[in-house]
Amino acid sequence: MKLATWNVNSIRARAEHVARWLEAEAPDLLLLQEIKCEAAAFPAERFAGLGYRAEVVGQKSYNGVAILSRPPVVVRARALPGLAEGAEQARYLEVAADRLVVGNLYAPNGNSGGEAGFAYKLAWLEALAARAAALLAEDVPFVLAGDYNICPAEADLAAGALGPEDALVRPESRSAFRRLLWLGLTDAVRALHPGGRVFTFWDYQARAFERDLGLRIDHALLSPAAAEALRAARPDREERAREQPSDHVPVVVELAL
DNA sequence: ATGCCGGGTCCTACCCGA
Numbered sequence: 001m002k003l004a005t006w007n008v009n010s011i012r013a014r015a016e017h018v019a020r021w022l023e024a025e026a027p028d029l030l031l032l033q034e035i036k037c038e039a040a041a042f043p044a045e046r047f048a049g050l051g052y053r054a055e056v057v058g059q060k061s062y063n064g065v066a067i068l069s070r071p072p073v074v075v076r077a078r079a080l081p082g083l084a085e086g087a088e089q090a091r092y093l094e095v096a097a098d099r100l101v102v103g104n105l106y107a108p109n110g111n112s113g114g115e116a117g118f119a120y121k122l123a124w125l126e127a128l129a130a131r132a133a134a135l136l137a138e139d140v141p142f143v144l145a146g147d148y149n150i151c152p153a154e155a156d157l158a159a160g161a162l163g164p165e166d167a168l169v170r171p172e173s174r175s176a177f178r179r180l181l182w183l184g185l186t187d188a189v190r191a192l193h194p195g196g197r198v199f200t201f202w203d204y205q206a207r208a209f210e211r212d213l214g215l216r217i218d219h220a221l222l223s224p225a226a227a228e229a230l231r232a233a234r235p236d237r238e239e240r241a242r243e244q245p246s247d248h249v250p251v252v253v254e255l256a257l
Numbered sequence: 258a259t260g261c262c263g264g265g266t267c268c269t270a271c272c273c274g275a
Binding site: 009010012013034036037060061062109110111112149151161162166167168201203204205206207208215217244247 | 260261262264265266272273274275
């Protein structure tokens with residue numbers, strides 16, 4: 001099982017990049033975030049021509065997640081259970097692909113909207129932890145992958161790339177990430193690259209990529225059974241050097257399932 | 258200290274991203 005997660009910063013702006021990448025990498029599943037459109041505007045036909053089905057949880061202008069798959073999948077959830085009514089945004093899609101459960105997530109950034117915006121980020125991450133606990137209780141192998149909008153540790157950002165008050169590095173955000181690890185989940189990329197700079201995002205501004213002022217914020221967390229099957233995990237850094245790229249690159253995970 | 262890019266939309270100045 002080869003799966004990948006990629007915040008594409010608008011699927012309509014990035015459809016040809018995604019199509020080319022699917023042909024080159026041939027993943028079984030591709031988890032997309034920030035598609036920035038409703039389901040009706042998602043270019044599903046472009047990917048159907050390559051043999052990929054699309055499940056889409058869309059929203060106008062902001063957010064939006066989708067899963068492209070070669071094998072058929074069964075949708076298990078189109079939102080994260082447990083969030084307050086009226087707080088729904090298109091940020092979660094969970095499917096079953098054979099016996100593996102895959103949750104595709106786009107966590108709130110938390111830097112806009114003042115303290116209320118940050119509180120929403122923490123509430124969302126709390127609901128994600130509850131979902132992880134429920135999946136562990138279900139005793140199915142699973143992957144929760146996507147844009148967590150958290151640099152888990154100091155090694156996960158270039159020096160000076162963000163201030164200490166940034167929502168991506170605030171202690172409360174990091175604590176929410178550690179809580180997922182303490183439940184028993186494995187950070188796939190960090191498990192296989194314990195010391196390396198394995199950034200997944202570089203800002204468009206100030207020549208951040210050329211200066212390698214990156215962040216590691218896109219993660220794949222694995223259940224214990226999935227972690228036993230982990231064979232490879234890496235960001236595809238080369239994508240960031242292309243013309244009109246997303247500011248995030250794909251993160252690829254291979255499991256011997 | 259500010260804006261630096263780049264996507265979106267009420268089409269055009271502004272919101273959001275991280």
